[in-house]
Amino acid sequence: MNFQRSVPCGTRLLRGAAAVLSIAVLAACQGTSKPKPAELPPKAEVLGVRQAWSVQIPTTTSFSLVANVSGDVVTVAGADGTVVAIDARNGTEMWRAKAGAPLVAGVGSDGTVAAVVTNENNLVALQGGKVLWKQKLSAETYTPPLVAGRRVFVQTADRNTTAWDGQSGRRLWTQTRTADNLVLKRPGVMLAVGDTLVAGVGGRLVGMNPANGASRWESPIAAPRGTNDVERLVDLTGTVSRVDNNLCARAYFASIGCVDATRGALLWNKPAQGSDGLAGDDRALYGTESNGVVTAWRRTDGERLWSVDTYKYRSLTAPLAVGRTLIIGEGTGQLLFLNREDGSPINRVSPDGSPIAADPVLAANTVVVVTRKGGVFGYRPE
Known part of the structure; x- marks a missing residue:
């Protein structure tokens, strides 16, 4: 198969032909010398x-750790499943707990309840240094859970988004979408904007009703293009820049763009390779x-x-x-x-x-x- 779109060295993909593609990418990277990094400039102070x-x-x-901030509380995690909440004002540990297995995604927190995902596909909620509840997920996930409005929201690699009660772990709703053949094995996009849950689905930002998962709007940061799965891979990835209802996000190695989250309108997008x-x-x-x-x-x-x-x-x-x-x-x-x-x-x-x-x-x-x-x-x- 002839791929016209290049896949960056180190790219990790999931599902379908992902294993074959990952091995091929690894072999290509091993035979390619990386450009020499620029020398660091003299230290300025x-x-x-x-x-x-x-x-x-x-x-x-x-x-891929994401450090979570809620007020003055920073919640972080080690790969072994240790989760720690820290008072950023003085570095004091507020609590430390074990999720029970190595982690693949985290951390999400509202400053009280923290949530992570283990390599056994368990969503684990913690509070005050103890495990609050665990729930088995339908598929792998690499995006940290979002904890907001007394709920825990998770998006799995099959593109399903699920809401759980933050205290009991009871499943509240699931929004099901058609799964893509390939998705990135790295953190995606999920955040709360007013009374709307915003998530990255493929190359689109999607606004949902957090009470029932119903879609309110969709706006494309990047559109799939090409004739095969690699060329059409346009997952949103990483942190979103938010100013009021203006959200700006990146589509992996495709583009950046900004959306008006009040009405879900794309304001602009530009090619970008990051x-x-x-x-x-x-x-x-x-x-x-x-x-x-x-x-x-x-x-x-x-x-x-x-x-x-x-x-x-x-x-x-x-x-x-x-x-x-x-x-x-x-x-x-x-x-x-x-x-x-x-x-x-x-x-x-x-x-x-x-x-x-x-x-x-x-x-x-x-x-x-x-x-x-x-x-x-x-x-x-x-």
Whole structure:
């Protein structure tokens, strides 16, 4: 079979011919030398940064961790199933619990109830350091559960979305969709916007009624194209940048786009070659492309504002936009602080020397970052 669309090295796919494709991709990657990453620029210290606290959890090496923020609470997890809730104001552990098996997705939390998914396809809810309930899912999932409105929402790889009662674990409803032949084995999109549950389904953002799962609107960030499953793969992936009802998301190695969530209307979309989510404000969107280039786009129409190749061919996380700064995790363990006006470096720190495991998040005026070694670090500007 002749694939016209290239599949990035490291891409992991599920279902159908996924195993064959993954092996083929791996073989191709083994025979291809990667471009040499750009040398890190001299360390700048335009912005002072100090470590405020640190917490140790088990390693995070075998799954795509998403650190959850709810108010001042940051909830993180280790690959072995350890889940920890941390007060971001001072780094105090609020509770620590075990999900009972290694994890494949997490963490979702509303600050009280946390939810993760194990490699046994169990959805596990935890509260106050104890397992609250467990439920078996119909298929694998790699998107963290969403905990909101006293419910837990999960989207599985077969494109079904299910709501569970947050306290009892009783299933409330399921929205069933036609499964795709291939889906990405990485976190997708799910968030609450007012009284609407918004999820990524293929290349579309879909707004649902959280009470019963009925669809309210659908808006395409990217449309499938091509003649085979690989060419038509357009999953939404990573963090969404939200300003009021304006949502901007990324379709994996296809495009970025913004949607008005009030009426589900696509405002614009533009081609973009990246795999991680977006950050932004009312003026601009920020993202990292697959080749390590950091880019800013105008939020109103997607026109490019600036682009820097200082970290070209380095592995970067999605950015976090805080004040005048962009914070990005880097594959060799650096936490990069950039000027959000032009992408110039203003500082960098190395938490523990291991790669950054999750996109940086902000809680209680503290930048929180998790490493592959399981270090959870809180940083504040000086």
